[in-house]
Every structure is written in C-alpha cells, then in structure tokens.
Amino acid sequence: xxxxxxxxxxxxxxxxxxxxxxxxxxxxxxxxxxxxxxxxxxxxxxxxxxxxxxxxxxxxxxxxxxxxxxxxxxxxxxxxxxxxxxxxxxxxxxxxxxxxxxxxxxxxxxxxxxx
Amino acid sequence: xxxxxxxxxxxxxxxxxxxxxxxxxxxxxxxxxxxxxxxxxxxxxxxxxxxxxxxxxxxxxxxxxxxxxxxxxxxxxxxxxxxxxxxxxxxxxxxxxxxxxxxxxxxxxxxxxx
Numbered sequence: 001x002x003x004x005x006x007x008x009x010x011x012x013x014x015x016x017x018x019x020x021x022x023x024x025x026x027x028x029x030x031x032x033x034x035x036x037x038x039x040x041x042x043x044x045x046x047x048x049x050x051x052x053x054x055x056x057x058x059x060x061x062x063x064x065x066x067x068x069x070x071x072x073x074x075x076x077x078x079x080x081x082x083x084x085x086x087x088x089x090x091x092x093x094x095x096x097x098x099x100x101x102x103x104x105x106x107x108x109x110x111x112x113x114x115x
Numbered sequence: 116x117x118x119x120x121x122x123x124x125x126x127x128x129x130x131x132x133x134x135x136x137x138x139x140x141x142x143x144x145x146x147x148x149x150x151x152x153x154x155x156x157x158x159x160x161x162x163x164x165x166x167x168x169x170x171x172x173x174x175x176x177x178x179x180x181x182x183x184x185x186x187x188x189x190x191x192x193x194x195x196x197x198x199x200x201x202x203x204x205x206x207x208x209x210x211x212x213x214x215x216x217x218x219x220x221x222x223x224x225x226x227x228x229x
C-alpha cells in the first residue's frame with residue numbers, strides 16, 4: 001500500500017493565482033482531513049470528510065474549498081492565493097473515529113509559498 | 116477551548132541519554148492522546164496512542180504516560196540515538212461535530228548528537 005500520497009511536493013504561487021492540492025489514499029478509509037502547519041506551530045484542521053459526498057469545515061476553512069467525489073480522493077482548492085496561505089499542507093485519513101480508537105495516517109505534505 | 120502545550124520547544128542531547136518530553140492540555144475530556152514523530156520533508160508517524168482510560172503505553176525504547184486529571188502527558192525516550200532526531204508532536208483527541216478532532220501541540224524539536 002502507498003498509504004496517503006500528496007502532489008505536488010512543492011509549489012510557488014503568485015498572489016491571486018489558484019491551484020489544487022491533490023490527496024489520494026489506498027487504505028479504503030472513510031475519513032479524510034486537510035491540515036496546515038505554519039512554522040513553529042501545530043497542525044490546524046482546514047476541512048474534513050466523513051465519506052464520499054460529505055465534507056465539513058474545520059478550524060481554518062477560509063480561502064479553501066474541498067470536494068470528495070470518491071473514497072480515495074480528497075483535493076483541496078485554493079481560489080485566490082494570499083501570502084497568509086504560505087504553509088505546509090498535510091492530508092490525512094482514518095478508517096473511523098468511533099470511540100476514538102483509530103489513528104490518522106498522514107501524507108508527506110505539500111510546501112506552498114505564495115509571493 | 117482545548118489548547119495543547121509542549122515543553123521544551125527544542126532539545127539537544129548527546130547520544131545515550133534518557134530524556135523526557137512534556138505535553139499539557141487544558142480540557143481533560145479527551146478520548147485519547149497520541150505522540151507523533153515528524154521528520155523533515157515527511158508526514159507524521161504515530162508512535163504511541165493512549166486511550167483516556169489508560170495510564171501508559173510502551174513501544175521499544177519509548178514510553179508515554181497520561182495523567183488525564185492533571186492534563187499532562189510525558190514521552191520518555193530511553194538510551195537516545197542520533198536516529199531519534201526529529202520533531203515530536205503531541206495531539207489530544209475528542210469528539211466534536213461528528214468526528215474525532217485532533218488538537219496538536221507545536222512540537223519539541225529533538226537533536227541527538229553522536
């Protein structure tokens with residue numbers, strides 16, 4: 001199993017440009033998540049999905065959009081890039097969250113710089 | 116509001132030392148607490164998961180304890196090695212809005228030198 005894969009690994013955007021960060025998992029997990037990690041900080045949840053067709057906002061959703069058309073894929077869309085969105089973005093997945101017993105599996109991250 | 120704090124922010128030790136990383140959280144109503152390892156340019160790897168009903172978990176040279184009532188956890192690394200150099204993140208889990216929400220600390224950056 002490849003686990004959770006993310007593309008691209010690095011990207012530089014100009015202010016106002018848009019892009020999509022790709023995330024795919026091959027573990028048949030129901031739950032998927034997008035986090036951002038700013039320098040010296042912990043991860044903050046942007047959006048999450050509990051299954052295909054169902055998404056919801058996390059702590060810091062402004063400036064982002066997501067979709068979940070399949071179990072495997074959970075792309076994150078930036079419509080109008082701003083310098084405040086310079087960060088490392090992590091995608092994660094988990095099978096379930098019932099009872100708090102399940103851990104999340106993380107992708108390698110996408111390092112995004114907005115200039 | 117749940118907040119997670121990790122002390123120290125950075126630690127540099129010689130190889131072979133035993134060391135303790137600290138994590139504190141403000142709300143004791145958690146499902147579990149996890150310790151993750153983060154290597155540069157890579158994602159997070161779960162090291163240990165302690166359920167709220169448990170007091171500790173062990174894996175090899177790693178031992179994590181949980182004192183839910185006082186809002187504290189420690190990660191003990193025995194006989195540290197250069198390969199242990201990484202950032203260690205603590206995260207608490209609780210149910211919010213139908214999913215298992217993880218709140219992360221900022222991490223402890225560990226350097227073990229030969």
